[in-house]
Amino acid sequence: MSQSVKGWALFKAAMGSRKTAVMLALGFSSGLPFVLLIGTLNAWLGELQVSLATIGVLSWIGLAYAFKFLWSPLVDRARPPLLARLGRRRSWLVLCQVSLAVLLWLLALTDPITAIGTFAGLAVIAAFLSATQDVVLDAWRIEIADDVATVELLSAIYQLGNRFAALTGGALALVIAARTGWPIVYMGMGVAMLVLVAATLAAPEAAELAEDRARPLGDHAAPDPRRRTLALVIVGLGWGAAILGLGSFMVEALSPPAPGAKAPSAGDFTKTWGPWIVIMTVVLPALVAAWTNRVREPQPQPGQRMLDHCYRALVLPLAELVDRLRWGAIVVVALILVYRICDSIWAPFAFPFYLDFLGYSNDEVAFASKLFGVLMTIAGVALGGLMFSTLGRMPTMLAGAITAAASNLLYADLATGGAGIDAFAGVFGLYDLGVDARMVRLMIAISGENIAGGLAGAAFVGYISSIASRQYSAVQYALLSSLTFLVGALGRAAMGEAIERIGYAPVFHFTALLGLVAVALVVIEWWRGAARAPAPASSVDPLTAAPVEAPKP
Structure with a gap:
């Protein structure tokens, strides 16, 4: 079936098989926490007259979606304890969905006025889990595709589920909040996330690629194990420093200032540290990628599999891009x-x-x-x-x-x-x-x-x-x-x-x-x-x- 199927025909296609029906539900599961945390949450805070500066700082939770590729190798290879028997993908999905349901309930029970720090912490954890769910779904969608439920069709159905979630977590949430209040909205959305666990349990588990697991670098040219490790350490330190800096300022900005002390300025932080964060997360990894291109070997020696998986996910793609585009990569x-x-x-x-x-x-x-x-x-x-x-x-x-x-x-x-x-x-x-x-x-x-x-x-x-x-x-x-x-x-x-x-x-x-x-x-x-x-x-x-x-x- 063509990926050009749209509208009612796309919905009918989604209901046509187990895989496509599950994909529609999981697309909804992906989109619901995103819209609740990135958009609708700000309507709640605005209604309570939380300052726009605080809303701006709290919006940094959206960076979890930008940084999700950092922990994707771990999610791709490891299985959460106690749930491993569900399979590599379903175990992570169940963990994320149940945890998101609990976190939405906790947000509903937390007063953003008197406990903004706790509220922000819960939202950060929820965004991290939501982004992790997206990592798993992106992989699952590709792995379970076949000649009938093609990647293109599954991707279109995934987007349809996202749109349903945007309407539910946006328009419907606003209408309900006007009549019952925001805590009831988030309690109800938590229940919806819990119900979606049934879709995960009904999802087919994809077969694991044994060869890819045993040889994570495959035939890709890469430096020797020692230099691969050094490249990962440098990139990891850059990203770690950036995340630590953002997290530290977020905690400081959302904490009550000491008596007589001036509240920290987000504008000053952005002007001083914003360029450094871009350097640590973009420029430094690009320079490391360019260096690895100079010292790579056509048939690299195997190192530790987990480190090699991380290198393949975090450095090799950028190295290929820099190698292909050269100076054009800057533009x-x-x-x-x-x-x-x-x-x-x-x-x-x-x-x-x-x-x-x-x-x-x-x-x-x-x-x-x-x-x-x-x-x-x-x-x-x-x-x-x-x-x-x-x-x-x-x-x-x-x-x-x-x-x-x-x-x-x-x-x-x-x-x-x-x-x-x-x-x-x-x-x-x-x-x-x-x-x-x-x-x-x-x-x-x-x-x-x-x-x-x-x-x-x-x-x-x-x-x-x-x-x-x-x-x-x-x-x-x-x-x-x-x-x-x-x-x-x-x-x-x-x-x-x-x-x-x-x-x-x-x-x-x-x-x-x-x-x-x-x-x-x-x-x-x-x-x-x-x-x-x-x-x-x-x-x-x-x-x-x-x-x-x-x-x-």
Whole structure:
């Protein structure tokens, strides 16, 4: 069955066999904690008048999804105790789902006002487990595919499950919260996660690849065991230092300051340590990868299997990318770091903006953002796919970067009263349709942002898919798409402080200017000629097989 199956036909296909039905449920299981932790949680905090600076710091829990490839070798090879008899994949899924259910219940029982540190700690652990579940599902989806339930079909069904989860954890959660309160919402979502364990138990367990387990490096060229270990130590220390720095500041920022002491500034932290974090997590591993290319051996000697698995997952894919792109890797990585910054950096503040600053109700935001907005995102993705197939990769990338930056100006206009939006609505007679003018303004702004986000997202997924080589497609895709979250997530805490200090409109103007950096890098990459060169074959489909999506409320 073709991966082009969509809509009701896709849902019918999902119900057509055990594998596809389970994939739909597990796609829902993947998407539900993501939307509850990255978007909906901020609506709860905003309703309680938690400061935007605190919301910005707390949004760093989303980095768990960016860093998940770091522990993927452990998840891929080890089995959790007591559950090992369920199989390599199902044991991890059951552990993650049951733990997520318990953590959602604990979040429901914790007061974010009086115990923000405990609340944040629970959210961090939940994000870590949610990201781990995604690692397992990405592997399981590939391993159980066959001629009927193809990887492409399973990936499309996985995305469909994610969309159902976004509606449940977004729109439905807002509607329920308006009537019962947020603790009841998170208690109910915890029950839903527990119910999804049944889908995991019904899932077929994939056969283990004995040869790959015995020879993790296979025929890949690599340095000798001593140098492999040294490369892993250097990369591990860089990532460890970055995570420790972020975690330490997060704990400090969420702890009450000592009497007479000044609260730590997220803006100061971002300016001082943000560049160093990028160096430790991006530049240093790239330099190590370049060094390993110089000292590699065509037939490397085997070392310790666990270390070799880690090397294959964390260093080899980047080494291949640097070796193939040479100096062009600098432009590619820079473009990946900033391309989605416009929408990713302000995502945690969307619900506080709609609900608290603009004064819309939960029901209004649920309809405009999560129901109507989803349709606009689909329209944007379809537009991106059409442009990608007719105009090509780089023109679509450029259009996505420009529209993503311009969409921030819509929100700046909305924040100052919506004069520009009113003029647009007046020209097209949108106020004559009998819909409340305030809702029209919100829907126009969300339409622009979601169409731009869908277009940019489709272009970006296609671009990363074209960069990844077939030999390392899954890991390179995960690595490159993870970088997408890094810069935007680092800037969120500082952005929360900036909004409290100068207001939403100036910040939206600033994020629009940030988007011009992505526009400039697209032009440079286009000029560099990488898009016109024959692209390496990739097993990742640009529109349906993407496990990554810019965080949205």
